[in-house]
Amino acid sequence: MLGIIILVAILAIAFFLWRKSQKVVVIERGGELKTVRKFDFKPYFVWPSAVAILILFILAISIRTVPVGHAMVKFNVITKRFSVAHEGITLVLPFVCRTKVYDLRRQEYTMSARKGEGKKKNIDDSLWSPTKEGLQVGIDLTCWYKIAPDKVVAVHRGIGPDFAEKVVRPAIRSVVRHVISEYAIMDVYSAHRQQIQEEIKKRIKQLLEPDGFVIEDVILRDVHFTADFAKAIERKQIAQQEAERMEYVLEKEQKEAERKKIEAQGTARAIEIVSVQLKRNPEYIKYLYVDKLSDKIKVIVADQSTILDLKGMLEEK
16 A cells, blocks of 8 residues: 555655656747747756655665564665564665565475375375384374574574474484384374374474574374284284174173073073972872863863863862
């Protein structure tokens, strides 16, 4: 907006100078008198105007805007000094200052096996590292970081604008390989995943913060194994499931055996009771026989001379 205002001012001065430098004169041409406009530049008027236009032009091309969340590093080639301009409007003298704008907001560096996710979007950029046993494991990781505002000049002087590829990426890869090599592969897979993540974060902070970076967090996104190891884990899980199934079957059969044992003990006790009753009353066998018959049967003819009255026998018992 300020640049537009200055440009309008330059145009206004130029128009004013153009108008004031003209004068109307009468000339004779072909026997006739004609009025024409001629430029009559007066030094006392032209030079101040020209100087004003030059100053405004230099001011217009010197105005720069620093975006929100950014910082501009300015290097004066004459004094050989650095300065920092934060978000907003700042002046940069042309041909005198060299500038570079840095993003001070949170940035992320992701290395992933999935194409399109990480910084290297067209390749498998997963971190493959040897574990304590020497087995290879792939790590997908995201590191959130930012440049410390008071260290932006140091980053510019010591590293440069390509700090992500020059410093951040190598530091992450080195730390991940060292940490993973201290753990067994199954620890990486499940047991100590959170601990490994915290250890990687701590070591990256120790490595990068002296260079002017603030490490906010490190996230282990995924863990990959080689095809052979993945098949071995699958076989192990299948065997574990089969063992759990067999354990369930054995437990079921054991409970069934206990049930049959209790049932047999009950049957034996019942037979023992019936035997005692038969010794005391031989007619008890008839009662047991009748008790097992249907309720619809009331009379049984045993032979031509014997009729059993079931109802009477049951009432008698």
